[in-house]
Amino acid sequence: MSQTLPESPTSFTLKEAIDYSMDHSFTVKNSVLQKNMTSAKKGEVRSLLLPQVSANADYNHFFQVQKNILEGGIGLMTTAAPGAVVPLQLALPNQLVPSLSASQVLFDMSHFSGLKAANASEVIADQTIKKSQIDMTVNVTKAYYGVLVNEKQLKAIRKNLERMDSLYKETIARYETGLARRIDVSRIEVSLNNMREEKEKTIRAVALSRSILKYQMNLPEENPLVLTDSLSENVLLEVEQILNTRQKVNYSNRIEYSIIESQKRLSKLDLQATRAGHYPRLLAVASTGFTPSASKIENLTQSSRWYQYSSVGLRLQVPIFSGFATHYKVQQKRIEEEVIDNNKVALEKGINLEVDQALINLENSMQSLKIQKRNLDLAQENLQVLRAEYEHGIALNIEVTTAEASLIDAQTSYYNALYGALLSKADYDKAMGNIIK
Known part of the structure; x- marks a missing residue:
């Protein structure tokens, strides 16, 4: 009707x-x-x-993997000659970093x-x-x-x-x-x-x-x-x-x-x-995520490579010089x-x-x-x-x-x-x- x-x-x-x-x-x-x-x-x-929450996912392929430099006779390098330079590759070429982060303004x-x-x-x-x-x-x-x-x-x-x-x-x-x-x-x-x-x-x-x-x-x-x-x-x-x-x-x-x-x-x-x-500015921050890595990209999905990390903390931001913009x-x-x-x-x-x-x-x-x-x-x-x-x-x-x-x-x-x-x-x-x- x-x-x-x-x-x-x-x-x-x-x-x-x-x-x-x-x-x-x-x-x-x-x-x-x-x-x-x-x-x-x-x-x-x-x-x-109010709290600000964001999710991120980064993927990196290192065609030249970063190496860390150690010296012989120190730590793990006791078998090497003292003072010898030992380049050590700790990372793998493919890395996936999914994460969740949050922040809250305190002041x-x-x-x-x-x-x-x-x-x-x-x-x-x-x-x-x-x-x-x-x-x-x-x-x-x-x-x-x-x-x-x-x-x-x-x-x-x-x-x-x-x-x-x-x-x-x-x-x-x-x-x-x-x-x-x-x-x-x-x-x-x-x-x-x-x-x-x-x-x-x-x-x-x-x-x-x-x-x-x-x-x-x-x-x-x-x-x-x-x-x-x-x-x-x-x-x-x-x-x-x-x-x-x-x-x-x-x-x-x-x-x-x-x-x-x-x-x-x-x-x-x-x-x-x-x-x-x-x-x-003072903020409370928190983050959690995973950092799986592998030589071959198809291996990134293996559960044995996924280890979680988590952290909480405070972040203090102190402005020192802004190029006179605030002035x-x-x-x-x-x-x-x-x-x-x-x-x-x-x-x-x-x-x-x-x-x-x-x-x-x-x-x-x-x-x-x-x-x-x-x-x-x-x-x-x-x-x-x-x-x-x-x-x-x-x-x-x-x-x-x-x-x-x-x-x-x-x-x-x-x-x-x-x-x-x-x-x-x-x-x-x-x-x-x-x-x-």
Whole structure:
């Protein structure tokens, strides 16, 4: 029996859209994969502190067998003349050496420091995931608001179009009864055509903004998308509070600052690990194997030739001179620390600039939004009065069409100002590090 896969959701609040993007965004997924890679590297470093076991098998054929030199009158050579040189062949031409060896690090400062550095790298990987989540939150928020603003503007244009179409039909009826001129009909028809064109442009803008949101969320393009949140002017209250309180910048709230501090700690640990290259290493070693040999290769398999040997011991490795390699590696790490210190200072200045710029944009957006809201109210009121006067034969046709055009301009300016305020609020929250705590 076939099992159908669950369909992707189609309705999203802003929070749900952000949560969906966290689970499906390639940027976030890649940062998680990078964290997994860092964890694997940490395991690689840890494995160097575990026993290392290897098996070897060497075969040698000596076409000139090494001879050992003995002197007559000494040891086994008592029958030879004293001082006579006696070459003695102790080995056979064919030799097989299968062996098993093991070692265990007992003391190695570079490995111990490397493990600490691996832990620090894992912290940076976690912080990088958080940074990608913050960036994704801001991008989805801006795209979500972009759809809402365009849809709101499209709704307003459709209402304007209905009013203009009604006015057009009414003017035609008046023209047919001799109460209006032909130029009045033509003037309204021009405005009506312009409004229809504006409607089509806005429809395309809505489609584009939806595509941008789907892209940010990594939602398949063919999937339907319904946004359940609505535009609210509550953002005005939040912005007013921000501008009134002027919260002090706290660098530690910014994930970039946390990352650079972690990079500083990692650099110090890397420096320790590099300096540890001057320290000795102590290992426990063990080996076992066989050394069969024979004049003819086919005799190597004879069991009488196989005698086992085994040994255990300690190996102390003391670095004496590495051609100044460790010295130059330490220099590189010190320079790297200086670069990180410079980047930290630059980041602090950059954060201050971001916050100042965000506050200026907020003030400008708020001022623009208040003005455009007032203009919109005036344009609506003006149109309402002129429509009533036109119906009573007081106002001219051109005054009504001009008022309709002014209302459209006021609506466009208002929604652009509202969208600008929403974007400025998102940029300010990001600059202050208030997106994800």
